[in-house]
Amino acid sequence: MSAAVLETRGLCKSFGALTVADNIAFRLEAGARHALIGPNGAGKTTFVNMLTGVLPPSSGHIVLSGEDITAMGQAKRVKRGLGRTFQINALFRRLSVLDNVALAVAERRGVAQRMLQAASAHSDVRDESMELLATLGLAEDASIRILDLPYGKQRLVEIAIALGLKPSVLLLDEPAAGVPSLESHRILRVLDRLPEHIAILIIEHDMDLVFRFAQRITVLVQGEVLVEGRPEEIAKDRRVHQVYLGEQHV
């Protein structure tokens, strides 16, 4: 077993009497392609929100590259290499595609707080952003505002922004959500080409995409880990079939 780059130990989250995460023990290994699946309301997005610092856990620990980040703020986690995308687009809608990515690149490079030099004078930020857009096939759309961009491409910009942070761990929250199946292949192609050193945790409902992409799958049900294993193991697991298809179909 190789070293875990991201790990949770006994992670719990409750809203009053409602428990949405129950004692989750999870490991993401360096360079892994890992999927988190589960029916609606399983607590997948809550889990991601706890990992990224949007929600504080009720108890338990989150460890990133050997460091306990449970009490750490969102921004510090990002600086330590934790990037994410959102299930519902969280883009800068009135800014260009280039500026969407450049904002992330500038934050990572530590130039975003500079006041006296023009942003366009930072050609390193612009060049890196353009390079990133080119690798995702978005170079021609660089000057287009997000508002005027097709939805499928907006999903790619979501990924581009996260990649602009050069994360060691990337959490992809339903990257193909709302994208027609024909276009989701384009997203899969992009995911396949992501740098190997990035550990990726993908949360996805599109099982075709999950089984083609992931090397390991964790199934979450009602806030608990039901099972974890290789895709072929998960595909055969009776409990997973039960959760997705119901008792009578198993």
Next chain:
Amino acid sequence: MSAHAGGYSADPRIRWIESLPWIVAIAAFFALPEYLSLGARILIYILYALSLDLIVGYAGIITLGHSAYFGLGAYVAGILAAKAGIGDPMLQLAAAAAAGALLGISTGAIILRTRALTLLMLTLAITSVLLEIANKATVLTGGADGLSGVVVAPVLGLFKFDIFGKTAYLYCLLVLLLGWWLVRKLIYSPFGTSLTGVRENSLRMHAIGAPVYWRLVLVYTLSATIAGVAGGLITQTNQFVGLNVLSFESAGELLVMLILGGVGRIYGAFVGPVVYLIAQDLLAKQFPEYWYFGIGTMLVLVVMFARGGILGILDGMLANLRRKP
């Protein structure tokens, strides 16, 4: 003079059309010598509106209490001149700026932890508290009677403030030029672009590791500093400070000016005060009792039919012209 949004591909060089306000201002100095007092007031309100545009238009901070910083700057300059015997206009302005900055950072650090309606109410509370302090501290402020006896020494020891308002006009124009340069520089900088990012989607700014709260506190402080300077100028040109500088009406009036001109466009802060104050001057002469009706009608029309303000209308017209073969 379209929206100035900055960004990593925006050309920061000053375009020829941006010299237009300055040409008009200089032309007005020679062509309309009897209106220089009104002119100086307009220039001050442009600076004040620029400071508001920085936080409302670019950072997306909603406020109804910007008069707190303007009013504090006005009183600090006035108290220095009338009570402490410090007549040097530069020192007065520096003190007004410092007071605005200090109040900006101390209040911003508290209120910018909140959002939406809570934030709006807190900004209103700050200016109301300051208004009441100024009202009660009669020894320093003159209370409801206002602060008179403001003495302003010649600018740089050379240029005396004259009764025709020539020095005041040019002095305000110079300070406005510096303020405009600073605001423009900020908007085109990486910091300005990140502010636009916060306005557009603060959730995502957090997710890319931006210290959103501190960025907002910083821009709020800068804006309060500029508003403090504008307040100092109003004291120096009027040589009197009244409680109205701290009033909610003053803050609301400023917001109306900015909306009229166009929010988040730099030059909306130029157009709005010019249109508003000239309309106010003309309407008040023609219809002393109903002049606000005209202003109100103008605002309703802009809000209903031209969300981008007067500059937004011009932008739309220019875009249509460009589209035509």
